[in-house]
Amino acid sequence: MTRRAHIDRADEYLHAVPLTGSESETVGPFTLFRPTSALSYYGRPTPGLSSAIDPADVTRFGHRCDELGLPRALEWVVEIAPSASSACVNAGWDVVEHPLLALEPSQIAPVVSPPGVTVRRLRADRSDLRQAWATVQIAFAHGRSDTGTAGTAALEAENARVDSDLISTFEQRTARGETVTAAAYDDGGRPLAVGQHQPVGSTTEVVAVGTLPAHRRQGLAAAVITTLVQDAAERGVDLVLLSAAGDDSARLYERLGFRRIGSVGAAEDTRPRAVPPRSADAGSPPR
Ligand SMILES: CC(C)(COP(=O)(O)OP(=O)(O)OC[C@H]1O[C@@H](n2cnc3c(N)ncnc32)[C@H](O)[C@@H]1OP(=O)(O)O)[C@@H](O)C(=O)NCCC(=O)NCCS
Structure with a gap:
Protein backbone atom coordinates (compact mmCIF):
# COMPACT_ATOMS: atom_id res chain seq x y z
CA MET A 1 0.00 0.00 0.00
CA THR A 2 1.34 3.45 -0.85
CA ARG A 3 1.67 6.24 1.71
CA ARG A 4 -1.21 8.09 0.03
CA ALA A 5 -3.39 4.97 0.22
CA HIS A 6 -2.57 4.76 3.94
CA ILE A 7 -3.56 8.42 4.44
CA ASP A 8 -6.86 7.95 2.60
CA ARG A 9 -7.60 4.83 4.66
CA ALA A 10 -6.73 6.75 7.85
CA ASP A 11 -9.13 9.58 7.01
CA GLU A 12 -11.91 7.14 6.14
CA TYR A 13 -11.34 5.22 9.38
CA LEU A 14 -11.11 8.32 11.60
CA HIS A 15 -14.49 9.37 10.24
CA ALA A 16 -16.05 5.94 10.67
CA VAL A 17 -15.00 5.24 14.26
CA PRO A 18 -17.04 8.07 15.90
CA LEU A 19 -20.13 6.76 14.10
CA THR A 20 -19.91 3.61 16.27
CA GLY A 21 -20.88 5.75 19.29
CA SER A 22 -22.66 8.83 18.05
CA GLU A 23 -25.21 10.39 15.71
CA SER A 24 -23.72 12.69 13.09
CA GLU A 25 -24.77 16.17 12.02
CA THR A 26 -23.35 18.38 9.26
CA VAL A 27 -22.23 21.86 10.33
CA GLY A 28 -20.81 23.72 7.30
CA PRO A 29 -17.73 21.78 6.12
CA PHE A 30 -17.63 19.72 9.34
CA THR A 31 -19.34 16.65 10.75
CA LEU A 32 -20.30 16.93 14.40
CA PHE A 33 -20.72 13.68 16.36
CA ARG A 34 -23.43 13.77 19.05
CA PRO A 35 -22.39 11.04 21.51
CA THR A 36 -24.78 8.19 22.30
CA SER A 37 -22.49 6.75 25.01
CA ALA A 38 -19.96 8.00 27.57
CA LEU A 39 -17.35 8.55 24.84
CA SER A 40 -17.15 11.93 23.15
CA TYR A 41 -15.64 12.55 19.73
CA TYR A 42 -13.92 15.45 18.03
CA GLY A 43 -15.72 16.89 15.03
CA ARG A 44 -14.02 16.44 11.65
CA PRO A 45 -13.98 17.93 8.17
CA THR A 46 -16.54 15.97 6.15
CA PRO A 47 -14.75 13.62 3.68
CA GLY A 48 -14.71 14.79 0.06
CA LEU A 49 -14.47 18.51 0.91
CA SER A 50 -13.37 20.48 -2.11
CA SER A 51 -13.13 24.03 -0.75
CA ALA A 52 -10.82 25.49 1.90
CA ILE A 53 -12.00 25.73 5.51
CA ASP A 54 -12.54 29.28 6.78
CA PRO A 55 -12.18 30.61 10.36
CA ALA A 56 -15.93 31.51 10.22
CA ASP A 57 -16.70 27.79 9.61
CA VAL A 58 -14.77 26.93 12.78
CA THR A 59 -16.59 29.59 14.83
CA ARG A 60 -19.96 28.33 13.54
CA PHE A 61 -19.00 24.77 14.50
CA GLY A 62 -18.03 26.02 18.00
CA HIS A 63 -21.44 27.68 18.43
CA ARG A 64 -23.22 24.45 17.53
CA CYS A 65 -21.08 22.57 20.09
CA ASP A 66 -22.11 25.17 22.69
CA GLU A 67 -25.80 24.68 21.86
CA LEU A 68 -25.43 20.94 22.36
CA GLY A 69 -23.26 21.27 25.49
CA LEU A 70 -20.34 19.48 23.79
CA PRO A 71 -16.66 20.39 24.03
CA ARG A 72 -15.52 22.57 21.13
CA ALA A 73 -13.05 20.19 19.51
CA LEU A 74 -11.99 19.34 15.97
CA GLU A 75 -9.58 16.82 14.50
CA TRP A 76 -8.33 16.22 10.94
CA VAL A 77 -5.65 14.53 8.86
CA VAL A 78 -3.34 17.40 7.87
CA GLU A 79 -2.61 16.01 4.39
CA ILE A 80 -6.37 15.71 3.66
CA ALA A 81 -7.51 19.06 5.13
CA PRO A 82 -4.47 21.36 4.87
CA SER A 83 -6.52 24.54 5.50
CA ALA A 84 -7.92 23.33 8.85
CA SER A 85 -4.93 24.31 11.05
CA SER A 86 -4.77 27.96 9.98
CA ALA A 87 -8.58 28.27 10.04
CA CYS A 88 -8.64 27.04 13.66
CA VAL A 89 -5.70 29.26 14.68
CA ASN A 90 -7.36 32.30 13.08
CA ALA A 91 -10.61 31.45 14.89
CA GLY A 92 -8.66 31.63 18.17
CA TRP A 93 -8.59 27.87 18.89
CA ASP A 94 -5.54 26.02 20.32
CA VAL A 95 -4.01 23.75 17.68
CA VAL A 96 -1.59 20.82 18.02
CA GLU A 97 -0.27 18.36 15.43
CA HIS A 98 0.77 14.77 16.19
CA PRO A 99 2.67 12.24 14.07
CA LEU A 100 0.30 9.75 12.38
CA LEU A 101 1.84 6.29 12.03
CA ALA A 102 0.71 3.14 10.27
CA LEU A 103 1.64 -0.53 10.27
CA GLU A 104 0.55 -3.50 8.20
CA ASP A 238 -4.69 -5.08 7.47
CA LEU A 239 -3.87 -1.52 8.59
CA VAL A 240 -3.15 -0.39 12.16
CA LEU A 241 -2.98 3.35 12.82
CA LEU A 242 -1.53 5.18 15.75
CA SER A 243 -1.37 8.86 16.57
CA ALA A 244 1.72 9.45 18.73
CA ALA A 245 1.72 12.01 21.53
CA GLY A 246 5.15 13.22 20.40
CA ASP A 247 8.54 12.22 19.02
CA ASP A 248 9.44 10.20 22.17
CA SER A 249 6.55 7.80 21.79
CA ALA A 250 6.83 7.83 17.98
CA ARG A 251 10.32 6.30 18.42
CA LEU A 252 8.89 3.44 20.50
CA TYR A 253 6.26 2.73 17.83
CA GLU A 254 8.76 2.97 14.96
CA ARG A 255 10.87 0.31 16.67
CA LEU A 256 7.81 -1.99 16.45
CA GLY A 257 7.58 -1.36 12.69
CA PHE A 258 5.13 1.57 12.53
CA ARG A 259 6.02 4.17 9.88
CA ARG A 260 5.09 7.83 9.87
CA ILE A 261 2.58 8.52 7.10
CA GLY A 262 1.48 12.06 7.97
CA SER A 263 0.09 14.19 10.78
CA VAL A 264 -3.14 14.53 12.68
CA GLY A 265 -4.23 18.02 13.69
CA ALA A 266 -6.41 18.67 16.71
CA ALA A 267 -7.95 21.91 17.92
CA GLU A 268 -9.87 22.91 21.00
CA ASP A 269 -11.46 26.12 22.11
CA THR A 270 -11.55 26.27 25.88
CA ARG A 271 -12.62 29.91 26.15
CA PRO A 272 -15.88 30.44 28.07
CA ARG A 273 -18.99 29.19 26.28
CA ALA A 274 -21.43 31.56 24.61
CA VAL A 275 -24.39 29.62 26.10
CA PRO A 276 -24.49 27.30 29.15
CA PRO A 277 -23.93 23.58 28.42
CA ARG A 278 -27.03 21.35 28.40
CA SER A 279 -25.19 18.24 29.57
CA ALA A 280 -21.89 17.30 31.20
CA ASP A 281 -18.85 16.75 28.99
CA ALA A 282 -17.96 13.09 28.69
CA GLY A 283 -14.57 11.44 28.42
CA SER A 284 -12.79 9.97 25.45
CA PRO A 285 -9.94 7.47 25.32
CA PRO A 286 -6.68 9.37 25.10
CA ARG A 287 -4.66 8.78 21.97
C1 LIG B 1 4.83 6.17 26.40
C2 LIG B 1 4.68 4.99 27.38
C3 LIG B 1 3.37 4.27 27.09
C4 LIG B 1 5.86 4.02 27.18
O1 LIG B 1 5.69 2.92 28.06
P1 LIG B 1 6.88 1.90 28.41
O2 LIG B 1 6.26 0.67 28.96
O3 LIG B 1 7.91 2.59 29.19
O4 LIG B 1 7.43 1.62 26.93
P2 LIG B 1 8.59 0.59 26.54
O5 LIG B 1 9.30 0.12 27.76
O6 LIG B 1 8.03 -0.42 25.62
O7 LIG B 1 9.55 1.56 25.71
C5 LIG B 1 10.02 2.78 26.28
C6 LIG B 1 11.54 2.87 26.15
O8 LIG B 1 12.14 1.95 27.02
C7 LIG B 1 13.12 1.20 26.30
N1 LIG B 1 13.23 -0.13 26.91
C8 LIG B 1 12.44 -1.19 26.69
N2 LIG B 1 12.87 -2.25 27.42
C9 LIG B 1 13.94 -1.81 28.14
C10 LIG B 1 14.79 -2.42 29.08
N3 LIG B 1 14.64 -3.70 29.45
N4 LIG B 1 15.76 -1.67 29.61
C11 LIG B 1 15.92 -0.36 29.26
N5 LIG B 1 15.14 0.27 28.36
C12 LIG B 1 14.15 -0.44 27.82
C13 LIG B 1 12.56 1.15 24.91
O9 LIG B 1 13.56 0.86 23.97
C14 LIG B 1 12.04 2.55 24.74
O10 LIG B 1 13.14 3.41 24.46
P3 LIG B 1 12.99 4.80 23.68
O11 LIG B 1 12.67 5.83 24.71
O12 LIG B 1 14.32 5.01 23.08
O13 LIG B 1 11.90 4.62 22.67
C15 LIG B 1 4.71 5.47 28.86
O14 LIG B 1 5.83 6.29 29.07
C16 LIG B 1 3.46 6.24 29.28
O15 LIG B 1 2.52 5.65 29.79
N6 LIG B 1 3.44 7.56 29.08
C17 LIG B 1 2.28 8.39 29.45
C18 LIG B 1 1.11 8.16 28.53
C19 LIG B 1 1.46 8.37 27.06
O16 LIG B 1 2.04 9.40 26.69
N7 LIG B 1 1.10 7.40 26.21
C20 LIG B 1 1.45 7.40 24.80
C21 LIG B 1 0.43 8.07 24.00
S1 LIG B 1 0.89 8.03 22.29
Missing part, protein backbone atom coordinates in the same frame (compact mmCIF):
# COMPACT_ATOMS: atom_id res chain seq x y z
CA PRO A 105 0.32 -6.26 10.87
CA SER A 106 2.60 -8.65 8.94
CA GLN A 107 5.39 -6.05 9.27
CA ILE A 108 5.47 -5.95 13.07
CA ALA A 109 8.77 -6.50 14.91
CA PRO A 110 7.13 -8.21 17.92
CA VAL A 111 8.23 -7.63 21.52
CA VAL A 112 7.51 -10.28 24.16
CA SER A 113 6.85 -9.36 27.78
CA PRO A 114 9.70 -9.62 30.32
CA PRO A 115 9.80 -12.59 32.79
CA GLY A 116 7.09 -12.46 35.48
CA VAL A 117 4.76 -10.37 33.31
CA THR A 118 1.78 -11.74 31.37
CA VAL A 119 0.04 -9.83 28.60
CA ARG A 120 -3.57 -10.74 27.89
CA ARG A 121 -6.67 -9.40 26.18
CA LEU A 122 -9.53 -8.44 28.47
CA ARG A 123 -13.03 -9.85 28.29
CA ALA A 124 -16.11 -7.67 28.80
CA ASP A 125 -15.59 -7.70 32.56
CA ARG A 126 -16.35 -4.51 34.49
CA SER A 127 -13.83 -5.00 37.25
CA ASP A 128 -10.94 -5.84 34.86
CA LEU A 129 -11.84 -2.92 32.60
CA ARG A 130 -12.07 -0.55 35.56
CA GLN A 131 -8.60 -1.53 36.80
CA ALA A 132 -7.19 -1.22 33.30
CA TRP A 133 -8.69 2.24 32.88
CA ALA A 134 -7.32 3.32 36.28
CA THR A 135 -3.88 2.29 34.98
CA VAL A 136 -4.33 4.44 31.87
CA GLN A 137 -5.44 7.41 33.98
CA ILE A 138 -2.38 7.14 36.24
CA ALA A 139 -0.10 6.79 33.21
CA PHE A 140 -1.48 9.87 31.46
CA ALA A 141 -1.39 11.90 34.67
CA HIS A 142 2.37 11.24 34.91
CA GLY A 143 4.16 12.75 31.93
CA ARG A 144 4.82 11.29 28.55
CA SER A 145 7.62 8.79 29.14
CA ASP A 146 9.48 9.65 32.37
CA THR A 147 9.79 6.88 34.93
CA GLY A 148 8.39 7.70 38.38
CA THR A 149 7.27 6.27 41.69
CA ALA A 150 3.55 5.68 41.00
CA GLY A 151 3.00 1.93 40.77
CA THR A 152 0.35 -0.65 41.58
CA ALA A 153 -0.19 0.85 45.08
CA ALA A 154 -1.83 3.84 43.37
CA LEU A 155 -4.41 1.66 41.61
CA GLU A 156 -6.94 1.24 44.42
CA ALA A 157 -7.48 4.98 44.94
CA GLU A 158 -7.59 5.58 41.19
CA ASN A 159 -10.16 2.77 40.71
CA ALA A 160 -12.60 4.78 42.84
CA ARG A 161 -12.21 7.79 40.55
CA VAL A 162 -12.93 5.94 37.29
CA ASP A 163 -16.16 7.05 35.60
CA SER A 164 -18.62 4.13 35.84
CA ASP A 165 -20.51 5.20 32.70
CA LEU A 166 -17.25 5.05 30.74
CA ILE A 167 -16.63 1.50 32.00
CA SER A 168 -20.19 0.47 31.00
CA THR A 169 -19.45 1.88 27.54
CA PHE A 170 -16.18 -0.08 27.32
CA GLU A 171 -17.97 -3.22 28.54
CA GLN A 172 -20.59 -2.93 25.78
CA ARG A 173 -18.03 -2.01 23.12
CA THR A 174 -15.82 -4.96 24.18
CA ALA A 175 -18.78 -7.35 23.89
CA ARG A 176 -19.46 -6.02 20.37
CA GLY A 177 -15.77 -6.17 19.35
CA GLU A 178 -15.58 -2.37 18.88
CA THR A 179 -12.96 -1.86 21.58
CA VAL A 180 -10.23 -4.36 22.44
CA THR A 181 -8.17 -3.81 25.59
CA ALA A 182 -4.89 -5.62 26.36
CA ALA A 183 -2.89 -5.30 29.56
CA ALA A 184 0.42 -6.49 31.02
CA TYR A 185 -0.06 -8.03 34.50
CA ASP A 186 2.47 -8.73 37.24
CA ASP A 187 2.54 -12.15 38.93
CA GLY A 188 -0.04 -10.90 41.47
CA GLY A 189 -2.52 -10.15 38.65
CA ARG A 190 -2.10 -6.36 38.92
CA PRO A 191 -2.08 -4.34 35.67
CA LEU A 192 1.16 -2.51 34.85
CA ALA A 193 0.55 -1.35 31.27
CA VAL A 194 -2.57 -1.09 29.10
CA GLY A 195 -3.60 -0.27 25.55
CA GLN A 196 -6.69 -0.46 23.34
CA HIS A 197 -7.56 -0.71 19.68
CA GLN A 198 -10.84 0.10 17.96
CA PRO A 199 -11.40 -1.94 14.80
CA VAL A 200 -13.80 -0.75 12.10
CA GLY A 201 -13.77 -3.07 9.09
CA SER A 202 -10.18 -3.78 8.04
CA THR A 203 -8.64 -0.76 9.81
CA THR A 204 -7.98 -0.07 13.46
CA GLU A 205 -6.24 2.47 15.66
CA VAL A 206 -4.20 1.81 18.79
CA VAL A 207 -5.21 4.28 21.52
CA ALA A 208 -4.84 4.80 25.28
CA VAL A 209 -1.40 3.19 25.64
CA GLY A 210 -0.09 3.80 29.15
CA THR A 211 2.40 2.23 31.56
CA LEU A 212 2.50 2.91 35.31
CA PRO A 213 5.49 5.25 35.87
CA ALA A 214 7.28 2.75 38.18
CA HIS A 215 7.21 0.08 35.47
CA ARG A 216 8.33 2.05 32.43
CA ARG A 217 11.29 1.28 30.15
CA GLN A 218 10.96 -2.50 30.46
CA GLY A 219 9.26 -3.07 27.13
CA LEU A 220 5.73 -3.34 28.60
CA ALA A 221 4.06 -0.85 26.25
CA ALA A 222 5.79 -2.55 23.32
CA ALA A 223 4.52 -5.98 24.46
CA VAL A 224 0.96 -4.66 24.92
CA ILE A 225 0.97 -3.08 21.45
CA THR A 226 2.33 -6.33 19.99
CA THR A 227 -0.67 -8.18 21.47
CA LEU A 228 -3.10 -5.55 20.15
CA VAL A 229 -1.62 -5.80 16.63
CA GLN A 230 -1.81 -9.62 16.75
CA ASP A 231 -5.44 -9.38 17.87
CA ALA A 232 -6.18 -6.94 15.04
CA ALA A 233 -4.64 -9.32 12.48
CA GLU A 234 -6.82 -12.18 13.82
CA ARG A 235 -9.87 -9.96 13.21
CA GLY A 236 -8.88 -9.41 9.55
CA VAL A 237 -7.39 -5.93 10.02
